[in-house]
Amino acid sequence: MYGKIKAHLQKELAEIQQNGLYKSERIISSPQNAVITLSDGSEVINFCANNYLGMSDHPELIKAAHDGLAQRGLGMSSVRFICGTQDIHKTLERKIAEFFGTEDTILYAACFDANGGVFEPLFGEEDAIISDSLNHASIIDGVRLCKAARYRYANADMTDLEKQLQAAQHHRFRIIATDGVFSMDGNVAPMDKIVALAEKYDALVMVDECHSAGVVGQSGRGVTELHNIRGQVDIITGTLGKAFGGAVGGFTTGRKEIIDLLRQRSRPYLFSNSLPPAVVTAGIRMFEMIEQSNEWQEQLHQNTAYFVEQMTQAGFDLKSTKSSICAVMLYDAKLSQTFAKKLLEEGIYVIGFFYPVVPKDQARIRVQLSAAHNRVHLEKAVAAFVKVGTELGVLI
Numbered sequence: 001m002y003g004k005i006k007a008h009l010q011k012e013l014a015e016i017q018q019n020g021l022y023k024s025e026r027i028i029s030s031p032q033n034a035v036i037t038l039s040d041g042s043e044v045i046n047f048c049a050n051n052y053l054g055m056s057d058h059p060e061l062i063k064a065a066h067d068g069l070a071q072r073g074l075g076m077s078s079v080r081f082i083c084g085t086q087d088i089h090k091t092l093e094r095k096i097a098e099f100f101g102t103e104d105t106i107l108y109a110a111c112f113d114a115n116g117g118v119f120e121p122l123f124g125e126e127d128a129i130i131s132d133s134l135n136h137a138s139i140i141d142g143v144r145l146c147k148a149a150r151y152r153y154a155n156a157d158m159t160d161l162e163k164q165l166q167a168a169q170h171h172r173f174r175i176i177a178t179d180g181v182f183s184m185d186g187n188v189a190p191m192d193k194i195v196a197l198a199e200k201y202d203a204l205v206m207v208d209e210c211h212s213a214g215v216v217g218q219s220g221r222g223v224t225e226l227h228n229i230r231g232q233v234d235i236i237t238g239t240l241g242k243a244f245g246g247a248v249g250g251f252t253t254g255r256k257e258i259i260d261l262l263r264q265r266s267r268p269y270l271f272s273n274s275l276p277p278a279v280v281t282a283g284i285r286m287f288e289m290i291e292q293s294n295e296w297q298e299q300l301h302q303n304t305a306y307f308v309e310q311m312t313q314a315g316f317d318l319k320s321t322k323s324s325i326c327a328v329m330l331y332d333a334k335l336s337q338t339f340a341k342k343l344l345e346e347g348i349y350v351i352g353f354f355y356p357v358v359p360k361d362q363a364r365i366r367v368q369l370s371a372a373h374n375r376v377h378l379e380k381a382v383a384a385f386v387k388v389g390t391e392l393g394v395l396i
């Protein structure tokens, strides 16, 4: 039986390889941090993790995880509504709601699940979802699982969004769904304008804060802080796997009735295991730490501003960013791969992205800043960019 599909799969894999789209995984033999050790023993400075606040290897969080493991065990062997809810799960949900200024929170195994399970329980055939064209794959999948009518608007394009809202006026309920920060460009969704349009056209707003929570806004409280619209977004989804510690875990936070109904009907919540205690106690500690101090956000903002300033002065073409994602534009696909490879030889780990991950002829290197980077790391990165950029004729 397997023989037939085996040949088919081999052919498909070969095609992926021929098109230069085969993803190989680089093997790391150290914890995630500003400097990591690769399996060949070499050390590189890491600029491609979502470790925005530098928490992936933070001793306080590791201690909190140890405590959770010791006091509440390895895992729950249950979903939440059977016997999978511990006191700590409720504490973390409350902490997340306090951080975002929302009414309640529901935890998921990952934000992929939060987005996968957010639309279907709330909206039906009579309703409409109006989605940004660059939304994350998990939002797209979540929309697919829901029977609501689908509308799409060009990335962060408010004229187009208004047009789609007008077209969707005959539906019972409408919801606008957007990423807070778009991961390939680093641009922030114009949330103030989105909320104003939602008001004008009687729509709800959902924002995925995976790349924005902990990062944007003076105290890292995300796009609602940046745009001064706290409490005006109905649904926020996010992850514990990026700025907030880097382990795993997702959440949806927002209006009380919405969260209540998700607990009753959201399939990835109802039919998937509870978050493990160690992850939960580390999460609680994470939110306590950023409640008490703004030092990590400030460091991140300083690092990002410094890197952008130095790279712009050096003559690189950077997409304008309000997040800690910095796209260094090279346009040419092959150049982006050669450039990243040479940077790795210089001890700088970044990834070059090209079509179909980004639009054709928009190849780039994505740099992700972290509070864990120090000035020396940033200087080395800029120097390496200048060296390779000169060698490859990008800088003249």
Ligand SMILES: *Cc1c(COP(=O)(O)O)cnc(C)c1O
Pocket (backbone or CB within 6 Å): 109, 110, 111, 112, 113, 115, 136, 138, 179, 183, 208, 210, 211, 238, 239, 240, 241, 248, 249, 250
């Ligand atoms: C990373 C990411 C996710 C997925 O988060 P996980 O918790 O890793 O599943 C969802 N949405 C966006 C915008 C992301 O960047």
